[in-house]
Amino acid sequence: MEKLRWGYGEPVCPHCANIGAYFIKPRNGETRQTNRGSGTQRRLWTCKACRKQFTVLVGTIFHGSHIAVRTWLLVLFEMCSNKNGIAAREIERKYGLTPKSAWFMTQRIREGMKRDPLAGMLAVC
Numbered sequence: 001m002e003k004l005r006w007g008y009g010e011p012v013c014p015h016c017a018n019i020g021a022y023f024i025k026p027r028n029g030e031t032r033q034t035n036r037g038s039g040t041q042r043r044l045w046t047c048k049a050c051r052k053q054f055t056v057l058v059g060t061i062f063h064g065s066h067i068a069v070r071t072w073l074l075v076l077f078e079m080c081s082n083k084n085g086i087a088a089r090e091i092e093r094k095y096g097l098t099p100k101s102a103w104f105m106t107q108r109i110r111e112g113m114k115r116d117p118l119a120g121m122l123a124v125c
């Protein structure tokens, strides 16, 4: 995902748009402790300019959700690939989510599709 978002260059800070950040190396291998106490493999960065921390998910529709990114991507794929779209009910059943989570995901994905760069890709030019 980092490669998709930033290419092969340095990460771009979602807070101040500065290019360049320090990678925060986890103390024990790949996994680091979150401030809630659980382990995570999400890679954390500190902006070289504003010193704020971020992961690749900040500023995306996937940010701040307890649903696994893998599930998000699967649902996104289903919404895009199915000719008739996919009902929140079906997502709920298939991925074992609550109705609220399934509805939230479909809403958030649709919201993302309305904005750039996705919206721009559908432009008539």
Ligand SMILES: [Zn+2]
Pocket (backbone or CB within 6 Å): 013, 014, 015, 016, 017, 018, 047, 048, 049, 050, 051, 052
């Ligand atoms: Zn910054």
